[in-house]
């Protein structure tokens with residue numbers, strides 16, 4: 068009897084663990100982050116001194132572009148009666164900078180704030196938005212944040228801020244109020260704003276904001292800005308590829324505002340797909356030929372056919388090595404490739 072009870076307890080614990088692990092991947096509970104490959108540097112996201120420049124992309128549609136190569140971008144849309152903001156940035160100071168940028172253009176209430184993923188640099192400004200602002204995110208993002216703490220997330224992001232955890236001072240975790248599964252949308256006067264989840268990419272619940280009439284998308288961490296390659300942080304390039312295929316089938320943006328890096332165009336999707344295909348092929352050939360994989364990913368450089376933004380070369384080389392290592396550590400991806 069006691070053995071049965073122990074077995075039941077074990078099963079319950081294993082089930083809880085298995086259930087928790089994938090959905091909290093971006094956050095504090097990530098039990099064992101993969102060991103980065105040689106040459107990998109964490110994305111430089113330190114918000115100290117970051118200024119957001121307002122760029123009007125279409126009538127009433129604005130991108131907020133960071134003045135450093137990889138710190139977060141954001142955006143907002145002004146409707147007839149209300150404003151919608153995309154991502155709240157790194158901390159209260161940056162969140163306030165977004166509110167101030169909106170106030171330069173409109174006095175309308177900020178009724179919606181969309182969070183594209185569960186990383187601190189996209190959600191830690193939430194708490195400075197008005198109490199009436201509804202915050203919308205994928206349900207998986209809400210679940211992950213509900214199990215997280217500012218301290219926990221900050222610890223996992225230490226490398227992205229040069230170890231300066233004071234950038235998180237004062238941050239309060241404000242969990243989004245409205246969750247969606249595949250799609251959420253709202254009509255803001257003349258502009259329809261959609262939010263989609265196409266599958267896992269850089270993290271499990273990366274979501275895309277899309278304006279169908281203006282053909283503008285905010286792709287957060289799924290598609291970085293001009294001159295980049297994808298980072299399959301969770302390690303599954305085959306799933307990432309499928310997500311991009313779903314993205315291309317469902318929406319067709321002309322302009323892409325990434326969460327990080329400069330504004331790019333819709334061709335970023337085929338560029339990312341080509342890169343993933345090539346990388347799967349290279350990694351799977353290494354596995355097939357029985358070559359020692361660490362010697363390959365540790366020294367890998369990006370082929371010149373991928374145009375890389377010069378200031379991001381080291382960062383992208385690290386992403387490339389991470390992607391190769393991830394496939395080599397998970398040969399099942401080659402069967403699906």
Ligand SMILES: [Zn+2]
Pocket residue numbers: 139186188189287288326327
């Ligand atoms: Zn990000």
